[in-house]
Amino acid sequence: MTRVIIKRIGVFVCHCGSNIKATVDTAAVVDAIQSDASVVHAAEYPYFCAEGGQQSIINAVHAHALDAVVVCACSPRMHEATFRKAATRAGLNPYFVEIANIREQNSWVHKNKEAATQKAVQLARAAIAKVKRAVPLFPGESAVTKRALVIGGGIAGIQSALDIAEAGFEVVLVERTPSIGGKMAQLDKTFPTLDCAACILTPKMVEAATHEHIVLHTYTEVEKVAGYVGNFSVTLRKRARNVDMQKCTGCGDCYAACPVKRIPNEFECGLSNRAAIYVPFAQAVPNVPVIDRERCAYFRSGKCGRCAEVCQPGAVNFTQEDEILTIECGIIVVATGYQLLSPDMFGELSYHDSADVITSLELERFMNAAGPTGGKLLRPSDKQVPRRVTFVQCVGSRDTTRGKPYCSKICCMYTAKHAIAIKEKYPDSDVEIFYIDVRTPGKNFDEFYRRAVEAYGVRYIKGQIGKVVTTGDKLHLQAVDMLEGRRYNTTTDLLVLATAIEPARGAKTLAQMLNTATDTNGFFSEAHPKLRPVESATAGVFLSGACHGPKDIPETVAQASAAAAKAIGVLVKPKLVTNPCIAQVNETQCNGCTICNAVCPYLALSRDGERGCTTVNAALCQGCGGCAAACPSGAVDLLGFSHAQIHAEVDALCLQPTTHANAAPIKHTNNAHGGTTDD
Amino acid sequence: MEFLYYPGCTLSTTAKILDKQARSIAAALDLSFTEIENWQCCGATFPLNADEIAPKLAAVRALIQARNQNKPLVTLCAACHHVMKQVNHQAKNDADFRTAITSYDADLFYAGEATVLHFMEVLRDYVGFDALRDLLEYPLKGRKIGAYYGCMLLRPSDVMGFDDAENPQIFEEYIRALGAVPVSYPMRNECCGGYRAPEDALGCANLVERIAKSAAGRGAETLITACPLCLYQMVEHSGGAVDVCYFTEILAEALGVDDDDDDSND
């Protein structure tokens, strides 16, 4: 790398309107930093990020033959890219631009103008010291595999897959259960329009399965993820169905013949049974059964094989084994969804004790025409239509002791939906809902909830249930009516628990494989809560649907399409520009101890046995700097943040005398070096 | 296995039978129970005010003995167990409390090192319910027995660590081990109202009636309890809807170590 001796620096102090100027005497900053011999030009301006401001920087580069630029302004997260582009236009290497953050780390967090001004000068001096030791850096390029991997075949994954496929890219859609469809396939109706979930979902399931650009792998799980944006390599385990996908006609003779029939059907929440060879539901895609090996008599004892006997096309294949597939792809969309928190944690509500205490998802199955009761709402205990149905919301939501600290977001609306659906079907029934707060912020949502109250006579009671006691055929509820301010004891025939939503099983393991973060609740974390809501912190990994947090269907679909758009944005690129700020090993200093290899979260470092030193895979390195900090011999540098640059910054802050002789010395608070506050 | 045994005041007076049965069982099961020396009444309730120190010192003294002798402290009475567990927990987690107890008596330096076990936990974890089943002389075949847990063994569950406070199973497993049919009923972890017994007999009767009805409704013939106050309340107010006895009674019977000598229970 060519070492350029930087002698002519321009410093540009931004007012950011009054954001900086109200707290920092910008003229004094301009004045003070000119004492540095390398600073040949200094100026201030209301908004350097504005077109005029950028142009003034470009003009100054030309007029004063500047070879580096320091901008004293907001966080580099905001406008570093802007000023690097301006520098490029002026003919400079973009990495000869240094930002001194005098807004988030200064004017926004201090009140004393004199001290803040002095701090701004010091931050500027540090940036000047750093840029003096800058080297020109040039972004590299890497190829993009024009294929997407979508993990999870619920509505989120289906939508993302379809959108990416429609843009002309190949998509591999992976689902771990035997059929795509996810939770939405289990629902009866959808709020707030009450259209039938299956009617709007199944066409999309079929479309995904038949799309020319989509390859579907059901009954398949992700085992390993390697690589980086543009060049992921993902290992999949396609579990043995023991039914040949090509030969099977979906006739259903096999499961009719299977003698093992009393297995609780997961899709029906265990409310009805399935055979050991089964399709989870009638509209399953693909409509090809799987053999549940743990329950199958043939696999347990070697005796049976009835399914194979009745299968006309001879599709049943007991010798089939799991298949390991490797998928090369440019991006990954995570769409692993959610599951319901088990109500077993809340014993006082008697879910464990009474069949007539059910979860909301179980109610969906009871209300569904394709469900275990053919759409009739029958009490599990005596198969009678309940005269009174009671709902209780926030079971495990907003619960910091036994449940989840967050609001599960969809329960208020689906409970209103359930109430309306029951009233529609059984107008004489009495529906009562216990709530803490009714939260309905969504398009046509509050109107929907009010309709339940006003048009359907659903009784909302602000309060909770503290104990459920089943006696005979009645559930006795010990509850409270908060608006009356007193105890409300009542009885009901069916109690429905709106249990909290939690991340799907295995989300954490997948996050570790993808090297991306989950939040304290186990949901996948977005790169930025406002500005990058569908990207994960790992480049090339996008988030779709409830894997990122509780979401209803419209929101899930919107995010799924957004994730697809972001993914397409990567896939269309002929080449990806790589960040040049990566680790560099000084081979003469490296003794090959491999301490750095162990700390690298991206597996970008490895020891070159022949040369006895560590080498960096530039494509994998994300520039976190962990290796540079870990290296005991100082052999690893992070380009753009070299040891020399960091030391120069520190020296500038700590060693140099202040120019304001009359100003009090500045005490460095944590704020001066803390994280950015630019949200 | 050696244990330090803390009987408490009620087991020395109105609940002598509970003490006696437990000692017979312990002897039959080769559990060495040494009564703790110079024990003082635990106070029957755990003061919830953090600044009340003196009422907790009796428990601290017992716990210190257990720590010093490196033996688990075993209790039978639910109230004693509750107080011992709570005080142990506070000693472990509250530095101010530790300082405060030493200011009463410099020798009372204690940081929650002792292990406190309820006799039921000894049966489950040191004898084992499966092993217990094999030792029975007279399994309680066909008997329908309900467990009445009450409050003090279960709550607060993070401190007591006894079982799931809303759906406990330990007594049911014990009943099953003895050959009987455990009858689970929703009210088994609800309060008998004992704390209000002196002032509000009517209120207590109301609570006990709900519990007894819930148990009887599920077919329980006998209820077992570990709490002398629960037992008293049930006898006083349940109107004979179900029989109530200490949990030790059914084991003594199944092991064949009960001697029907009831005169100690006065």
Add this chain to the structure above:
Amino acid sequence: MTTVMIERCMTCGRCSAACPVAFAMDVPPHFWAVRVRQGEGESLARAEAIWSCLACFCCAARCPRGVRPVELAEQARSVTLRKENHTATFADETVLQIISKKSGKAIPQQLIVAAMRKKRA
């Protein structure tokens, strides 16, 4: 001043729904944290409810936010007991009441001790 984290209460009412005796209380448990939070701890100390609390911990066990109303009741009782310097007679009367009953002989020791405890400063 209380060690109970009253600010966590979101007035869901589960404490009052869980409490076996809330139906008979003048001020049911779901008001307690709110009262103290609003600086009306005095009115809680005057409520009958705090004396009918059974200390069964159901409210605390089922509270989704980790608030322990049961502790507020005891603290509120202490306000009265300590401030008004209740003499032992208050407690002694209770004990007398217990043992004068016809079934007094069978009354477990723990109840007598607990009753004394509850009503002595």
